[in-house]
Structure formats: C-alpha cells, structure tokens
Amino acid sequence: MIRFETLHERLLAVHGPQSWWPAESAFEIMVGALLVQRTTWHGASTAVQMLRRAELIDPVRLAQIPGSALEPYVRSAGFYRIKAVRLRKMARFVVDEGGMEALQARSTASLRPALLQLDGVGPETADAILLYAFDRPVVVVDAYLRRLSRRLLGSPSPPADSDLRSWIAVALPDVPSLNEFHALVVAHGKSDCVKQPRCARCRVRDLCQTGSDAL
DNA sequence: CACCAGGGTGGTT
C-alpha cells in the first residue's frame, strides 16, 4: 500500500488543482451537495444558478415555498421531485437550528448526526457538507475512493470505510489537504483512463500494486 | 440506442 501523501501528490500532478467547492456561500454548498447526488456537476450547477437567479439560495426563503414550487428550478439536477422536497426540508432545518452561523459554532461531533438525520443526507453528503461548507477536517469516502483503495491493495474487496478514514486522517489531517484530496479522487475516478482497458498516458497507473488494472 | 453521473431511501431476502 502506498502512502496517501504520495497518492495525493501523484493525483495532483496528473489532474492539477481542483479548487473545490465552487460556491458563493456555505449554504449554497449544502444545496449543491444535495443536488449533485447521482448526477453531473453540470446539471447540479445549472440548478444552483437557477435558484440563485430567483434569490432562493437562502434558508429562510427556501424554507417558505412549497417543494412543488421548487421543482422547476432543480429540474436539471435530475430526481427533481424528491430533491425539491429534501431541499426545502434542509432549509427548514437550518432555520430551526438558528441559521448557518449557529451551525458553524457547533462541534463536528454534534453537527454530523444532525445532518445525517436529514432526509436525503447520508454519510457521503454529510461529510462533504462538513468538509466543504463547515471547513471541518473530515474524510469523504465515496465509491471512487473505495475502488481506488481496492486496486491499490490488490484485494477483491475494498477496505472498510473506517479503515480508510483513519489512514487518510493520519496522512492528510488538515482541511485544505482533505478538501483537495477528495476533489482529486473524484477527478481521477471520472477520468477516461480508468474506464479503458489500457491507458497510455495516465501517470498514476504505476501506483497500482498489481499493474493489471488502471486506477 | 444504451449507459452513466461528485447517493440515499425503503423494501425484500
């Protein structure tokens, strides 16, 4: 198993700085995290801009209007009916908890369970919100990272999420590193080289222990 | 045309 510091450096060299999360506010990141689920950033970003133009990137305003009235704005993100409802619920949560400032003041230990209780917010989305909206040193474990780790280990099944979390937390403990690392993992997971049987130019490929498969 | 994209939920075995 290579060190995660090394993996981070290699991914950075291949894909370049990712500069996540593109947003104008912490609440917009929460909105984007919900909208981007199981879809492309393009579709989610379009929806975010629609909401922006309507000045709906605001917990109070978003909590007021019914979910059905929200659907036209988030249509481009797919799953627009449930996402509209979940978005309104999330906005209501923020309002009920006293706003984004009040949430920012809370500890990660109390914030994470609260986020996980939200409809449509699972482990990955909760951790992405904690890292990108609230600047907490959290490891985001997604399908790309599991696949990457499995190939690096050369094992048929990926390591447990808890193991991944602890390994990475030790190697990349600070918020900027964790921020960039998750973005790089996604960028690499999406890149063409992982989808083709043979990759001619991917310089990350030699990190694979078995050498039989691209990362 | 089929396939997939920065997941999560609820039901079934």
Add this chain to the structure above:
DNA sequence: AACCACCATGGT
C-alpha cells in the same frame, strides 16, 4: 447484512 428498485435529467 446483502441485495434490489426507485428516483429522472442531460450528456456521450
């Protein structure tokens, strides 16, 4: 605990 169907648009 491990599957499964479902959610739905937009790009390739």
